Amino acid sequence: MSENKQPHVLLLISDQHRASTLSCAGDALVQTPALDSLAEQGVRLENLYCNNPICVPSRMSFMTSRYSHHCEVWDNSDSLHSHIPTFAHAFGLAGYRTVLCGRMHFVGGDQLHGFQERAFGDVCGGYLGTNRAEYRSRGFFGVRESIENAGPGPANDLAYDQGVTANACRIIRDHEETGDPRPLLLVVSWYSPHDPYRAYRKDFERHTADNDSPKIDPRGEKLHPLLTTLRARQDLDSLEDAQLSVARASYRAKVEFLDEQIGRVLEHWRFSSFSENQAVCYLSDHGEMLGDHGLWAKNCFYDPASKVPGIMVFPDEFSSGKTEARPASLVDITATLVDIAGAPPLPASDGQSLRDGLRGEETWPSEVLVEMIPSDGNVSRMIRRGKWKLNWYPQRDHEWELFDLENDPDELEDLSRQPEASQRIQELAPLLRKDEWSPQACQRIRQKQTEGKRYLSQWALATIPQDPTMFGIAAPL
Template sequence: MADKQPNILFLMADQIAATSLPFYGHKVVKTPNLSRLAEEGMVFDSAYCNSPLCAPSRMTLMAGQLPSRIGGFDNASELSADTPTFAHYLRDAGYLTALSGKMHFCGPDQLHGFEQRLTSDIYPADFGWHVDWDNPEKRPSYYHNMSSVTQAGPCVRSNQLDFDDEVTFHAQRFLYDYARSDRERPFSLTVSLTHPHDPYTIPREYWDRYDHDEIDMPRVPYARELMDPHSQRLRYVYQCDEGTINDEQIRNARRAYYGAISYVDDQLGKVLEALKESGLDENTIIVFSGDHGDMLGERGLWYKMSWFEGSARVPMIVHAPGRFAAGRVRQSVSTMDLLPTFAEWANGGKAPDYAVPVDGRSLNPHLTGQDGHDEVIGEYCGEGAIAPLLMIRRGRYKFVHSTPDPDQLFDLEADPLELSNLATEPDYQELRDQFRDEVAQRWDTAKFHQAVLDSQRRRKLVARANMKGQVTPWDHQPRFDASTQYMRNTIDLDDLEARARFPKATVTS
């Protein structure tokens, strides 16, 4: 590894399923920019989030710690301001840390180690989206329903397009500003798009990149016998009954989703082009990943919120041809592993002195041809759960446990579609019992359950109280000093133009 600290460009897409990308075998979706990164970089074939929901997944990713350690239970959970994130570790190591886009921070701290936050967030920063296990039969009114599917199709503009166009613009501007400045600190820029997250709508340019008849339908369509208790609760949460949607609507939703992935690819392509044009690409490590996947109708399920592969698996690429050879990693890793990986890159390849224990494990052994870990631990306490839903992925097996529900055990090598639950099979009782024993050793499930309830009750009261009388929002407000932009009389015109031009002008004869 080179002695010079590398820049780190972390690219994220929201709700992007690994199974929907061509470099993981999809035959229809088009992603030329990401596919190039995959061809030239290290692709992780079995990467997972640690909690299949936006805010808990991102909190875990940022902190390198499991949700139970940091209170990352649902989409209204607060990441404590004294929790070190990868941005803190990089900034402490001398980096300029910046975020353009979504990270779904809730609470008054909207930076969490980022020195610059270039946009606001697309999601609210208050506690209004809390889950309520005290009233499990009451459907949360704020949450997904099936309108994303029944209304799927092309659009001219949308809320998410407005956001992601802004995210891309500010990411490009950051790179150009960095290149034409005199800064000597390395940068860490996180660019986080909200697409291809539903609603499933995208401009016709992207809708028309795909032919209607080429859109593949779910490999495992809805069937009553596939409906484990958690899946049944999820369908209740997003109001999906038998007969709610038809095949044409499913195909439309998947077509729009694929178009949204191509839109993401184009937007990230603009950022990558700015990186190259700025001459910053050779000393920059590019990482691409997501926060969770999307079931897209598989098993009759949509969105995320479960431990099935479509929901929990994410893409992950590390691209740095001058540092790491191209290849593929078969072992199971997680986005929680990014914090120690980034921290080691910033610290000359060695682990820093962590202020708190981290649950993530560095990906650098995988990247340098050494033996790396093959394990993912997951915790989910969001919508559809009525108790902590715990997951262990190790080797060829995935084990899912929640106290009120039957266990699930899948052999993903023999059964990649997760059709055969081995937890009740006589030949697998010993393995199931081993996983159960491990769950008992790792978690005090009763204490965990109570911690979630306590957090929900606190945030429910605070959310209700804060909406009464004068409301003081926590949403991040980007601020720009217009007095230093463009042409101003505080600087000589020639000096201003020289400062803004990149590359510097040369005198021609």
Template structure:
């Protein structure tokens, strides 16, 4: 049993796991995250339970997969059931607060926090209802203006993140003045590097636009998208909004700059933790809700099964965590639930035995577990059927309801450029991965459940035609600062 400690969870939004200096990206300037990795353990194979905000965050809260908590998309948000790790802390009398983005239904639901400061939730408590319309998927759909504005500037998201980091720093200083020795848990949610890709100019200057390398795979250069991904691309039309390679380079430079901006906010919070005198007795977990495609395959934002979208950064530092270590064992956001309980000294209950996660501290201290699977699923905007991802220690399998699967050999093809699923040589591996997936869920049955829940929501808002006009077309608004 590891020693108890405070827990500080730092969650960014849409951070591609490769875009960190400590992950080997020589272009990315992320000194705060690099230092955190040097002082703790970085997991090189971390995955989101779903490559979109609301479902992923509900999984982080509950320790359950999306098909278990049924928060399928960005309109069906977490409202306190199933119970979160926060509820368990509250029952044990352990202080638990949040600052920043949560992306639950609203701030009034009992979701497991004593207090929510600067809380950002789905807009008006309803979110993107239009994104729940997927059976059948509308085509064409009005293009959301995600890339109308790019580059140097300042957005409401930039101001929000600064306010969140300042609030978190103040919270840590004030907490250090209290004499109560009870462990505490603080969740801090930042929104960078999530679009809009607008960033203060001092960060963008570090990344010359003309030197940004273009995506490796793109339809303009001969790449053929899988039909499931192609269907999403036709729906979203994100790459068409950019239009030229010069604007794609500006988008990539802005994304890198937003990552550096986010890293700076993380640094401010970690500096405050150090100054507070509580660092030695605090476990710090850094991660993101999902990744970003960054133009690969002509795709932007998230929503795909490829690693750009499903892989996430995961770094942990604190008492009982090895220093300066990288671990290849597959881990997930669902592992945060048992990690938090373990670190504050709450014993697992019988119901916890059904949860898929295990403590990140245990994974950091044990030998590489080549048997552990990573799992992700998608039932949201732009998909006409469910997508599932299963990865073991070498192969990564994508299962799409109604479409052919994909298979990638991550050892020899880490950027997933060559689909092996149709190669007879790999037929046995494809069959094995499909059976392992079906041991977790019934792909068709879960697809049906998701669409049924979404249809109930659509009818609540007046039917298909009405639902298509309800909800923010782009980024969720955040509280003004």
């Protein structure tokens, strides 16, 4: 590649993919040949974290390279302000054709946020009040209901993902055949393996005999209040073990279905001229607890929920077949992609480009920050620095959780109340506040936005505004 020639960039995104549920990450119960092959061509990021383990906040942090409290997207009801630049704007400034094909979970009237084209819509409605339209295709809502309805059978989200794949392949072919001189940024984003835990029978039947069990927290009555609250909210204690096993089997089947979709897109990409000058990246917006700690889905700092798979391929610069163990987060991936494109750095970015570090230099982010800013007021933040993870819950009696991830990778032994932990907490705690982060300030801003969001939601439900980006036929909820 000549020094000034910009690579075509293929960004592959999934929803709720647990970082460990990849065969190249050591999971013997799944087969992910497409992603394994991609990892062999580039670098697999073994400790990549989202910056908020909830769909919309995570995606908007990634789009902007800003933490949730900086882009003011707190939960799935929040819209990203259109005046905040995204990596799509950055690529456009660098001369790219920018295309989004599939899901991004934008909320509100701006369904582009810097993309020049949106080739295939989203699985859910974009307006407040209609953004749960995806659940019409299930007939149920919530984690418990997803588990109760787990198993083989068609689901609209699977058909949606196949549509994403077909349209992505079309874009690759058409961009080459038309001779468009611009470098291409193609973002292909699927819904899988997000619940519902339903999979095509051919995929599901490969996992009916899976023999596995989740990592159950041994603390008993000493459980952190967060675990107690989440377990009560999910209401899973009365479910049979057999139901949970079916849901886990369905999840793995959906991961393999996703891998098949990724493989089809990569096949078209490799047989195009783009592969001669390319950068390819795969990631997810957050993970999936899958029963660990007695929890499902996300909304917590434990690694199964907050860690995501990450693969970066840039043949002219990055080594192939390498595993990078140093922790990083999605805001860093954003900064890296902008760097690779030769675009101006995003203003107010919280991320650091990993480009030099992935080329073998020592430069690397010193820590990872993850936060949750829910409407119930229990604002919290997590830091990962080296082998240590410190979770801070300012409004709870049990304020800290401290884990040594080198010796306790399953996070089953909270060290925060041991005498020797005091010094470690004193070292890490100031870093949680280093960017003037304040739970009180976050909550004040959230409260100011609540009345306006409620008003907009009532408007959307009353008028059912036309939503051209939603997959399928719009209908009243």
